[in-house]
Amino acid sequence: MTDFDPKDFFAKNEQRFIDEWKEFLTFPSISADPAHEQDCLNCASWLVKHLDKIGFSSRLLETSSKPVVFAEHKGKPGKPVVLFYGHYDVQPVDPLNEWQSPPFQPAFRNGRIYARGAEDNKGQLFAALKAMETLISHNKLNCTVKIAIEGEEEYGSRGISKSLEKWKDILKADILMACDTSMSKIDTPTIIMGLRGIVSLEVQLTGPIHDIHSGMYGGIAPNPAAEMAKLIASLHNPDGSIAVAGMYDSVTEPSPREKALANSCSPDINSYTQKIGVPPVAGEKRFTPPERVGFRPSIDINGIHSGYGGPGGKTIIPSRAIAKITSRLVPGQDPALCLETIIRHLEKYTPAGLNFSVTEKSIGGPGFRLNLDSPLVKKAGKVLKNTFGKEPMFMWEGASIPIVAELARISGAEPLLIGFGLDDDKIHAPNESFSIEQFRMGYLYSVSMLSEL
Amino acid sequence: MTDFDPKDFFAKNEQRFIDEWKEFLTFPSISADPAHEQDCLNCASWLVKHLDKIGFSSRLLETSSKPVVFAEHKGKPGKPVVLFYGHYDVQPVDPLNEWQSPPFQPAFRNGRIYARGAEDNKGQLFAALKAMETLISHNKLNCTVKIAIEGEEEYGSRGISKSLEKWKDILKADILMACDTSMSKIDTPTIIMGLRGIVSLEVQLTGPIHDIHSGMYGGIAPNPAAEMAKLIASLHNPDGSIAVAGMYDSVTEPSPREKALANSCSPDINSYTQKIGVPPVAGEKRFTPPERVGFRPSIDINGIHSGYGGPGGKTIIPSRAIAKITSRLVPGQDPALCLETIIRHLEKYTPAGLNFSVTEKSIGGPGFRLNLDSPLVKKAGKVLKNTFGKEPMFMWEGASIPIVAELARISGAEPLLIGFGLDDDKIHAPNESFSIEQFRMGYLYSVSMLSEL
Numbered sequence: 001m002t003d004f005d006p007k008d009f010f011a012k013n014e015q016r017f018i019d020e021w022k023e024f025l026t027f028p029s030i031s032a033d034p035a036h037e038q039d040c041l042n043c044a045s046w047l048v049k050h051l052d053k054i055g056f057s058s059r060l061l062e063t064s065s066k067p068v069v070f071a072e073h074k075g076k077p078g079k080p081v082v083l084f085y086g087h088y089d090v091q092p093v094d095p096l097n098e099w100q101s102p103p104f105q106p107a108f109r110n111g112r113i114y115a116r117g118a119e120d121n122k123g124q125l126f127a128a129l130k131a132m133e134t135l136i137s138h139n140k141l142n143c144t145v146k147i148a149i150e151g152e153e154e155y156g157s158r159g160i161s162k163s164l165e166k167w168k169d170i171l172k173a174d175i176l177m178a179c180d181t182s183m184s185k186i187d188t189p190t191i192i193m194g195l196r197g198i199v200s201l202e203v204q205l206t207g208p209i210h211d212i213h214s215g216m217y218g219g220i221a222p223n224p225a226a227e228m229a230k231l232i233a234s235l236h237n238p239d240g241s242i243a244v245a246g247m248y249d250s251v252t253e254p255s256p257r258e259k260a261l262a263n264s265c266s267p268d269i270n271s272y273t274q275k276i277g278v279p280p281v282a283g284e285k286r287f288t289p290p291e292r293v294g295f296r297p298s299i300d301i302n303g304i305h306s307g308y309g310g311p312g313g314k315t316i317i318p319s320r321a322i323a324k325i326t327s328r329l330v331p332g333q334d335p336a337l338c339l340e341t342i343i344r345h346l347e348k349y350t351p352a353g354l355n356f357s358v359t360e361k362s363i364g365g366p367g368f369r370l371n372l373d374s375p376l377v378k379k380a381g382k383v384l385k386n387t388f389g390k391e392p393m394f395m396w397e398g399a400s401i402p403i404v405a406e407l408a409r410i411s412g413a414e415p416l417l418i419g420f421g422l423d424d425d426k427i428h429a430p431n432e433s434f435s436i437e438q439f440r441m442g443y444l445y446s447v448s449m450l451s452e453l
Numbered sequence: 454m455t456d457f458d459p460k461d462f463f464a465k466n467e468q469r470f471i472d473e474w475k476e477f478l479t480f481p482s483i484s485a486d487p488a489h490e491q492d493c494l495n496c497a498s499w500l501v502k503h504l505d506k507i508g509f510s511s512r513l514l515e516t517s518s519k520p521v522v523f524a525e526h527k528g529k530p531g532k533p534v535v536l537f538y539g540h541y542d543v544q545p546v547d548p549l550n551e552w553q554s555p556p557f558q559p560a561f562r563n564g565r566i567y568a569r570g571a572e573d574n575k576g577q578l579f580a581a582l583k584a585m586e587t588l589i590s591h592n593k594l595n596c597t598v599k600i601a602i603e604g605e606e607e608y609g610s611r612g613i614s615k616s617l618e619k620w621k622d623i624l625k626a627d628i629l630m631a632c633d634t635s636m637s638k639i640d641t642p643t644i645i646m647g648l649r650g651i652v653s654l655e656v657q658l659t660g661p662i663h664d665i666h667s668g669m670y671g672g673i674a675p676n677p678a679a680e681m682a683k684l685i686a687s688l689h690n691p692d693g694s695i696a697v698a699g700m701y702d703s704v705t706e707p708s709p710r711e712k713a714l715a716n717s718c719s720p721d722i723n724s725y726t727q728k729i730g731v732p733p734v735a736g737e738k739r740f741t742p743p744e745r746v747g748f749r750p751s752i753d754i755n756g757i758h759s760g761y762g763g764p765g766g767k768t769i770i771p772s773r774a775i776a777k778i779t780s781r782l783v784p785g786q787d788p789a790l791c792l793e794t795i796i797r798h799l800e801k802y803t804p805a806g807l808n809f810s811v812t813e814k815s816i817g818g819p820g821f822r823l824n825l826d827s828p829l830v831k832k833a834g835k836v837l838k839n840t841f842g843k844e845p846m847f848m849w850e851g852a853s854i855p856i857v858a859e860l861a862r863i864s865g866a867e868p869l870l871i872g873f874g875l876d877d878d879k880i881h882a883p884n885e886s887f888s889i890e891q892f893r894m895g896y897l898y899s900v901s902m903l904s905e906l
Binding site for chain 1: 544607608651661883
């Protein structure tokens with residue numbers, strides 16, 4: 001199909017690609033932290049300029065919050081329209097002292113680039129952009145490509161999701177490509193056939209008007225730290241299942257074929273445990289780890305904070321406690337209903353004497369599963385086989401890209417989720433990184449897939 | 454007995470007393486924080502100079518940690534020897550942003566001095582020192598007074614408690630006076646007939662080698678935040694009692710007279726709730742609030758911290774969780790045994806996949822109760838009645854001054870615990886303060902009591 005060798009072309013341009021990618025990584029575009037508002041805007045502007053330079057017609061689409069970078073390359077008539085989705089925002093960086101090099105000063109070590117966003121999603125996204133640039137420069141991008149890169153994927157996609165309805169026309173497409181996913185193992189290209197949905201909330205317990213003396217009041221005044229612990233504990237049954245009444249009611253069961261394919265990606269318990277530090281022993285015992293991650297909801301505590309945490313001790317009953325909670329959802333579960341169900345559960349278990357409040361809440365989106373028999377999935381499988389010499393795996397991921405389901409609905413496009421992340425990348429954690437080899441895989445797949453469309 | 458009027462003398466010297474007290478309060482002598490080591494030493498040196506100036510012979514007694522300020526005034530032969538105990542260290546100050554004026558810049562507002570330590574213990578202690586100064590200057594201090602002011606009461610009295618055995622001779626006394634306690638209500642002098650003991654620990658749960666993605670691992674990887682919450686929740690039964698097996702086994706029950714006297718100080722539930730922000734609904738339902746505080750052990754969570762606590766959200770499973778825990782003990786309970794019992798309970802409830810460790814632990818001391826029929830208690834009651842025109846109350850306090858029991862044993866002295874603290878003082882909390890009126894009560898009581906000995 002192509003009259004140039006993408007592998008050769010990558011080798012010749014590798015240093016330039018890496019330099020540009022590192023420049024992209026210097027923006028501290030942390031969407032969750034208002035202090036980084038301007039950094040997010042600077043990052044979006046940089047992307048617009050970059051996309052213009054490589055052959056797209058680009059602009060910012062304003063939202064009620066962070067802008068979306070939108071770009072378009074017109075293809076040949078009769079060719080499909082691809083909507084490519086990514087995000088330029090990143091997770092917060094704390095605990096900062098655990099980073100071996102500063103999170104926004106990209107560093108090359110052992111064949112990897114270390115930086116916040118190195119993989120998620122700037123690295124994966126940039127590999128695809130470099131593939132598009134390559135095809136445009138060789139006059140080989142035949143399909144129309146629309147690009148939508150949002151700035152709040154790590155913060156509930158707030159801005160973009162409210163604006164989608166009014167962008168219905170410009171987003172119209174046949175195929176929705178996203179590259180925010182992982183491989184089941186190294187060198188094994190993987191097609192993601194489902195993602196979990198997500199809802200988030202921060203809850204607070206208050207009571208004592210200030211931190212009070214644990215001697216004078218210990219054993220009579222209700223303790224927000226202890227009671228928040230009890231609230232959190234009430235969310236799960238001893239068998240690892242969720243104890244919130246009704247949370248499993250509408251879960252759609254996977255087909256036997258989906259189950260079998262998911263289990264064929266089952267991780268080796270020893271190497272999983274070594275890599276993650278803990279064995280996969282949480283959650284419902286009656287399901288395998290891939291089934292629990294792919295087909296079952298979870299409730300996860302992302303943070304709990306109350307009282308003194310400094311050196312030594314402080315004999316207080318804290319005046320308040322907060323917990324940050326997310327719940328991952330699967331097909332069949334209505335996100336708004338699940339969020340309310342969790343809140344009602346916590347209200348019901350709030351003890352006498354303390355005040356419960358929801359200080360933040362957001363609905364990411366529902367979980368979804370894709371069709372194993374679609375021609376697009378078959379074509380992608382063939383491209384991956386030809387490019388990497390291996391049959392791809394099929395995986396149902398536990399993570400969420402809530403906007404994907406919404407984008408698919410609005411654009412009318414069929415999602416195709418292929419990414420090249422690995423556990424080693426430590427996304428959302430200190431010392432996030434992405435290897436040049438994974439970046440190269442993303443590039444080669446994007447060149448081949450887009451050439452085939 | 455006295456040929457001067459202490460009330461007049463206080464009025465004439467009030468401004469000087471306050472100025473000196475404020476100077477004492479400017480030292481950030483936070484014993485729990487190693488960053489304030491030098492501030493503690495500076496505060497101790499200031500006290501030595503001050504005590505020398507007002508008529509004592511003073512020096513620093515070195516310990517393995519913070520020094521103890523020791524001073525002595527020789528009285529007349531045949532008169533009793535009083536050992537006066539206090540502490541120059543203070544609690545940490547966070548949350549700093551809740552202070553209306555900086556904690557170490559003492560501020561006068563509404564008849565009160567606001568500063569960390571304004572009451573606990575610098576204010577109470579300084580009122581007594583000014584009483585001794587007054588008596589010495591009028592040649593009216595007939596008994597021998599030994600003063601021991603330690604620098605780690607808020608941090609387990611580590612230094613002093615290890616040195617007590619070797620100071621046995623110099624500490625020998627008949628009466629142990631301490632002023633680190635409260636009144637049951639305003640204008641009602643109160644004799645403390647018992648204190649709870651205390652043990653402290655910090656525990657940690659670790660597992661994931663770093664914060665991991667809550668989507669990819671949610672529902673399979675054990676979550677230290679959620680599991681720490683379960684551990685904390687396991688410490689109490691639904692009825693409010695302690696669920697740690699064996700914790701009540703050796704509790705000494707109070708006598709019916711002790712119970713009746715304690716209940717006569719029962720707080721008005723409405724005004725208690727208004728003042729503290731929460732009703733006294735925690736703990737064992739079958740005991741009244743004064744019984745629970747005075748005669749029953751408690752386990753209190755002083756802090757719990759895990760994962761993200763900043764703005765917005767972060768979709769992680771945290772790599773670790775810590776909790777700071779104290780347990781208040783009553784007579785009959787062995788502190789070392791109770792500490793081990795709590796640790797064994799937490800170890801037993803640690804879930805598969807996570808590692809439990811005790812990162813700090815300390816034994817404060819046992820709880821104790823004093824004899825209602827002692828001649829010293831009767832004499833103190835008479836002094837209080839004469840000075841303030843009211844029968845004193847008897848109270849069994851929930852707080853701990855662990856060193857008091859040890860000092861009593863080593864010195865051979867009978868403890869006499871009379872202080873003038875109130876809930877309004879907000880000790881251990883932001884905006885700690887002590888009113889000039891309470892300071893004056895402490896001064897007047899000390900003048901009268903020491904004159905009578």
